[in-house]
Amino acid sequence: MTEPVLAIRNLAVEFRSRDGWLPAVRGIDLDLAPNETLALVGESGSGKSLTALAIMGLVPGPAGRIAAGSSIRFEGEELVGASEKALDAVRGNRIAMIFQEPMTALNPTMTVGAQIAEAIRVHRGLGRDAAWRESERLLDLVKVPSRRRRMHDYPHQFSGGMRQRVMIAIALACRPRVLLADEPTTALDVTIQAQVLGLLEDLKREHGLAVLFITHNLGVVALIADRVAVMYAGEIVESGRVEAIFAAPKHPYTLGLLGSTLRIDRDIEALQPIPGSVPAPGALGRGCAFAPRCPRAVSRCETEPPPLEAVAPGRLVRCWMPA
């Protein structure tokens, strides 16, 4: 593998509660290579969004924080503990993020053009007019029709799909090296979803982006990802190349997610054969976090947490009883 642009080691995110700081993300390792799409999958509440927010330095404080001992290196530069100023220089410039909910992610009192131009002016130091022209070009790039007029429109005059395109335009405004896409298509209907995914794919090819793609939708994963990391209760339980994992899932949780019949157009939720739900951060037992829901669990699983181990080159599994 080439040198990763983003190297995450032992990342933990915790939240303050009555019982002290509780971990919601519990020590994950991830590498992201240039031109690569890594899919991060897992049920609701498994810590996917928090992982992306941690990379952006946007874990919601003061109740939340990145735990000591975490490391996020971007092009060799340590982001954990970096100053706000240093982070502001990276955010939206060299690492960009697209959020889950296009309807609320744009400022309702600013024109779309101004919201795109803002990032350009801050990071690329362009003047007002140059930034405006560049924003028009970006709206063109993400295929928003009649862009000249649309620049002066407000977000409420855009549909969900169009807003997500605007978000993509904002994210790409400064030609980032890494794009964090947090369920960018979940809120959109299927045809718009396909269009937005196609657009992201084109842009990725042209710009050589590394993409961390968070999703529920395994069909989407099969379509666009090179590698997959499966998250459960704040940990990575299995990772590897897409073909390998889809062909032979090792972890019972991955197996459960994929279900017996994998259909491209289905959602994890629709397939989900796993009874129960992800345990809350404070409700973890001593052993494997998945053990209470696991059909293969043995007594060791209840008492001893399994380590994340290589079972094949580039293939990691956290399980005492892998398939």
Add this chain to the structure above:
Amino acid sequence: MLGFLLRRIALAIPTLLAVMTAVFVLARVVPGDPAQVILGDQATAEALAALRQRLGVDRPLPAQYVDFLSGILRGDLGTSMVTGKSVWAEVLAVLPYTIELTLAAILLGILFGVPLGVLAATRHNRLPDALTRVLSLAGLSFPAFVSAVLLLLVFAIELRWFPVISNPRSGDLLERLQHLALPALNLGLIMTAYITRVTRSSVLGVLGEDYIRTARAKGIGRRAVLWRHALRNALIPVATVIGLYLGTMIGNSVLTEIVFNRPGLGKLILGALNQRDYTLLQGLMVIFAGFIVLANVATDLAYGLIDPRVRAR
């Protein structure tokens, strides 16, 4: 924008009509014969009848109602029973002073309240927040006439920085400002307390919005996010509160004008009440109602300027 404004004004018409009707009914159910009140117990029957006819109160109620409304439509609010001058003349003579006072108070409220509210919100649950919360609560629970008396005692009588009697008719700009300062401060403090509280909770709410996170994700610094992204959205409820508060403000300005012995609508009302000047009171009520409706239209207008979504509707 013009269409939006016209729609808002059209919507205000039924409200105004309802208020006029209420004023008319109220003035008629007040016990006592206005002619008797004006002329006193010694008046002869002929004199009373003549006055009733002049006042128009001898005619059937529906006819009086039509007269009343058509008078308002023509901009005629009648004449004062006591001075014989038209209600408009009485009002216009003092209106500028009340407007001056109200605007100064709102300005002070915005000038102090918005920054204080923002400060409290950005230092959420820390000392500045706690302090502003306590102070604004104190400001709100303090009766306007008590604070007026205190201000007078300290700044006019002890320190002699400002005049005891606020005479807005006096001299040059500086002197007029000096006369305006204490009454405006009195009302402005209440306004500040109000605006601080609303700004605080509004900014807190907005800072938790998704688009604020988007702005941070673009690499915009905390400060710029606050001023460029959060404040404009947070001002929407603040504008509403200022509009709604105008009604209360009139009540407080009555008290303030009385304590500072300052001419204005407040003192005009007090005089009309003391002298049982029913026609003046009726006219004043219509004018106040008109003001409050106007304040509401202005509030909606402010919305439209701040929030593009409102303009579209």
